[in-house]
Amino acid sequence: MTRPPTTAQRRVINAADPLTGRLRGTDAQLAALVKRGLAFRHPRxxxxxxLTPAGHRVRETPAEEPVEAPAPAESGVFAARVGGEESAESTPARLREVHGAWQGLLxxxxxxxxxxxxxxxxxxxxAHLVRAAALALEAAGH
Structure with a gap:
């Protein structure tokens, strides 16, 4: 469990770009988020x-819930939805994954x-026609 971010930090986190996680704020706010492990400064x-993955989790949880340590992913590999999946909801995390996979394919x-x-x-x-088509459709919002 980590200490919850301050109100000002939460505003900066909530205002981050939904796909890339790019933050805008004062130098002090951004430095505090980096110190807490919720953000990182790009080296170039x-x-x-x-936002780091922990910062994205903070963004996706309501303010009153504490943020727990990350649960390990089942396989750790992105998989396009080709049909037959149990949950087909589009969460912000899934949208980021799809965006990253599409950029990687390009x-x-x-x-x-x-x-x-x-x-x-x-x-x-x-060679992977079904998965490629599923990724293209999901990246297009279908």
Whole structure:
């Protein structure tokens, strides 16, 4: 259990970008969040601050509930929803995972296609057609 963030810190956390977790606040607020392990400062310029997984959990829990230690993931690997899943709700954490997976797939396309083309499927997508299509649909909001 960690000490709950102050009201000002919670405002900064709640105002973070929902997908990237980019924070905006005073230097003192951001430094306090980094000290608590709820944010980190990016090492490259312009040295923006972003929420850590613990910061995202704080954002997703109501203010009166204490934040518990993270539960280990079942497999730790992202899996696109291809049908038959028990819970198909779109939580903020799931939206971040989908966004990150889609950005990774676009980067894979850029690295493997001739000329760095991102508009054509890559070899992985051709080999895993169902998962690639499910990821594309989920990233598009369907």
């Amino acid at each position: 310029p312009p040295h923006e601050h972003f 980067e894979l396309r850029r690295m493997t296609n001739p000329g760095g083309a991102r508009d054509r499927p890559c070899a992985w997508e051709r």
